[in-house]
Amino acid sequence: MALLTDFGTEDVYVGVMKAVILSEAPETHLLDLTHQVAPGDVVGAAFRLWQAAPYLPKGVVVLAVVDPGVGTRRRAIALELDGLRCVGPDNGIFTYLLATRRLSALVELTPPPSGVSNTFHGRDLFAAAAARLCSGSPLKRLGEPAADPVLLPLPRLSVDRASIGGEIIAIDRFGNAITSIGAIRTAEEGIALTPWLPGCAEARLSGVGFHVALSTGESVPLARTFGDVPKGDALTYVGSDGLMEIAVNGGRAADVLGISIADPVELQAL
């Protein structure tokens, strides 16, 4: 089972959730994606699930709990997306997965007869449901059929003749900024926009070079990897998720360049 939460690791909340899982399904292998999503950052969680999903072992169950609406009327759901079974709150945490995979089943979880607390459904509702999936229980047994999972807005992405506009969607531990611009380097020194999200047009930019223009006015040249520019210099490159990123070799781009999540960026040909 792959776990992603905003519970942090300073409390015993993750440990308790795992204890519930192992009590229900002792043979489960647990794979921590991260527990350090910023508290309540559903969009950040949704993006990270998308990042990890292509690499998960076949048949793995995903338990995702970033749940600021715990105890309110938001639904608790389990769903299947191109064979990937997921459990979590219905608050948009599966937005990126839903945007890029086919939804084949969705149920609203039936709470256990023993009742649940008002503030820790990760422990009382989601963990046990995910464990039951790991033990072989079919998804349909976990609750009633449901429809229309919550979808949050997807990031901006616009294609122009000579530029592609996007935004910063994540900043990682290294201070690297990940943009919404999916791209590949083409053989003939160009850049092609990849349709990684629905509604993305395919597009091709050609030029003698490329840079990303930031909202600060700064311009960051295209390179292949960190070490291709001098220490302390900024670069943009096609990151390991297939998205354009902005980094500083040996430094923290977010700090050095003053970049924040949701800032607009524009990939331009020279």
Place this chain on the structure above:
Amino acid sequence: MALLTDFGTEDVYVGVMKAVILSEAPETHLLDLTHQVAPGDVVGAAFRLWQAAPYLPKGVVVLAVVDPGVGTRRRAIALELDGLRCVGPDNGIFTYLLATRRLSALVELTPPPSGVSNTFHGRDLFAAAAARLCSGSPLKRLGEPAADPVLLPLPRLSVDRASIGGEIIAIDRFGNAITSIGAIRTAEEGIALTPWLPGCAEARLSGVGFHVALSTGESVPLARTFGDVPKGDALTYVGSDGLMEIAVNGGRAADVLGISIADPVELQAL
């Protein structure tokens, strides 16, 4: 084996402790409760062990190492508490468990003939002892029978006609403050004090409403869950451990309200 330490995760200390365990008992499943107890915070560790214990898989061994007195004359112990076997320093780290469970066995650990370092008994003494329990060794084999484990003071809790006095005993990753007041909501809109610690009287408060008075003079109204109050508002509620907590919807109560551990709180009927 469930592990709780103050070793943090930036060094290899936890990894080394696990390596020793897996060398001794390769089939052990390791369950991290937390390794981020504040350095030397034995009371915080004791509370977190109490939080996690009810959810641990049957038969699990608990290894708990927050050990500022390492290398001094403090004893190293293993004990059994209502079937839960624990290993750690005898410095009060099992206070909450001892207060709420029946002690059925206690031994002082015999150091290995190979000797131990003066500053890392987690690696040299506790890990191997806990691993031996996981491998099937009876607790009595780990050392000599002992008595009178160290007990730290339990948190304040006092019952009055119209109020219950307690204190803040933990602040979690979300900035939520957990109080020493064990409570359940009663059907008839009242609140009943639960005897979660020895010496707690049962008590029942009734009123048209409730709030918790802080030492800052601020008063926080009772609600059911975070989303029941507007964003940015404070609330008190029966938390997932059965203790009254204080939170701010979408914020950090400890920061917003200026709450610290050991601050007095008073649950009052209106």
Place this chain on the structure above:
Amino acid sequence: MALLTDFGTEDVYVGVMKAVILSEAPETHLLDLTHQVAPGDVVGAAFRLWQAAPYLPKGVVVLAVVDPGVGTRRRAIALELDGLRCVGPDNGIFTYLLATRRLSALVELTPPPSGVSNTFHGRDLFAAAAARLCSGSPLKRLGEPAADPVLLPLPRLSVDRASIGGEIIAIDRFGNAITSIGAIRTAEEGIALTPWLPGCAEARLSGVGFHVALSTGESVPLARTFGDVPKGDALTYVGSDGLMEIAVNGGRAADVLGISIADPVELQAL
């Protein structure tokens, strides 16, 4: 498999690397050494691998990725050191292990035919190679024979008639400072320098007492363990790795004493 990286735990990078490993070799037991090496701190990583290595279970594979030169011409390697098989970038991350163990095999990893990203070889190259070792693949199958792994400078250590000079090589989570001076306490109240690194002379200091002189002018007396000095006082002692350390009982020596990595220290007899 034992893992050490600078990926942190706030992103899904470690989770993705583990997902790749478990997809390739599902039965692998994963042992996290740490993922919080400072970003790009190859020397810190090298030291931590040395700290952990003696305790690792027999046959374990070590995957170590602190890789600021990812995507450049630095080699990707697998090597065997006294039976310990390691995989990682050839940037000096194995310096301490190479200095203290016999190298019996070294290969330069052959990239997979599917290609690798320019910025995440942990996922695309190292994880799969390490997983193949865990699945029983011989090290030689992972690539072409190679020689001359990169070695970084080892820490300073100098022996004088009445003193031993070294430097601070690590500061741990507790603020304890670990020095490059390997030592044991001898029976007759002396201190003997241990040849933990090649080129270390054995040496013996005798005196009525010992202290460590810091570059700040401060002098820290020798003790056995933290609790041997009053709360708030500094001490030096033979740490659990066999290296002299400097700590403050109940405090953070690095902060209290103003100690930084690479600061010179001198162990002196009184």
